[in-house]
Amino acid sequence: MNVLKRIVRVMDIAVFVFTTIAIGGVFYEGMTLKWYDIVGIFVICMDYSFMPTTILHLIVDRKEKWYPVHIFSMVLIIVAIVMKIAGIAYPAITLLLWYFYLWFLCGCILVGRYVVKK
Template sequence: MNGLRKVLRVVDVVVFVCATLAIAGVFCEGMAKKWYDFVGVFVFCSDYSFLIATVLHVIADRKEKIAFVHYFSLTILIVGLIMKVVGIPYHPLVLTIWFQYIWFLYGIILARRYLVR
């Protein structure tokens, strides 16, 4: 379990950086009113790194106070996958809210780990 904690430290930073780049890319597209190819890569990296990190956190943090947040994230991921498979459309604003959720969640995780002792 100690090795998993070390992996989670790296994965948490990767998720936070990917979410930051995805948010910046989405807002850059909104400001320029153009579609850029690199934003799709940022979105892809953010979503899949968040998926991996959530599953790892559910395994590693199942007895901690923050575990309910990861269970909630896993529930949101499952609902999103079902919506995608069934073909239910969602509003584009949901994407921005999704990245803000990831960004704030992993910002809090990193701040709790490195700033609060």
């Protein structure tokens, strides 16, 4: 279990870094009104690193206070997959809210783990 906890800690940092770069890239694209391929790559890295990280959190963090938040994240992922498969349209603001949700969640986890003294 300690190995999984270490993996989750590294993945949390990776998700936070990818999310930070993706959000910065999306806003930069909005300012320059150009599309940059690297931003799409970071968005894909953000999304596809968050999914396994959430699953690992559900396995490893069963007794921690963040567990309900990870359940909520998994429900959001399942809803997004169903919407994608069903072809249900969603407004662009939904993606922006998703980015900020990931950023805030990973940031809170990292601050709680490394900044706040227990």
